[in-house]
Amino acid sequence: MSEKFTIRALCPPDWENFRAMRLEALKAHPGLFGSCYDDEAALSSAHWQETLNGKGKQIFGLYRNTTLMGITAIFTDREDCTGQTAILAMSYLQPEYRGKKLSRLMYQARIDWAKQQPQFKQIIVGHRESNEASRRANQAFGFEYTGNIKKVWPDRTTEDQCQYILRISHD
DSSP states (O other): OOOOEEEEEOOGGGHHHHHHHHHHHHHHOTTTSSSOHHHHHTOOHHHHHHHTSOSSEEEEEEEETTEEEEEEEEEEOTTOTTSOEEEEEEEEEOGGGTTSSTHHHHHHHHHHHHHTSTTOOEEEEEEETTOHHHHHHHHTTTOEEEEEEEEEOTTSOEEEEEEEEEEOOOO
16 A cells, blocks of 8 residues: 555544654653643643644644654644734654655645634744754745744753744635
């Protein structure tokens, strides 16, 4: 059977696979995400299911044939009191699938979802300054660099977070 890669929105019944993939990501890369393994491993099944309810957010699963091999998310940015900003987060792709341009599927799914939500006027994303793959991925979709902020990451290292924005129109 040839490999077929697809991406789809995850929903509450997918919570166990989503949880396993998220915890794998946090364990493998403790300094790349905004949370840490121990905190998320302690979360209840109800929390994981609620995360997948699609209200103001969407988590996507990237599949090879029928096997989950990556996740990515888009959320309403809590720091924007107008609710007009979406933020990209939580992207993880198992190591054996990196370098195959699959992040394009992840970006396109999230941007398309945001464009279907009339409240969103812009999407923001950030990454550790040393994460060149993330920079190249967001640049391929037209995100504009807006600056850096100093950040202490969950692995207790301090490194700038590069920030970007994409203004969206609702066709």
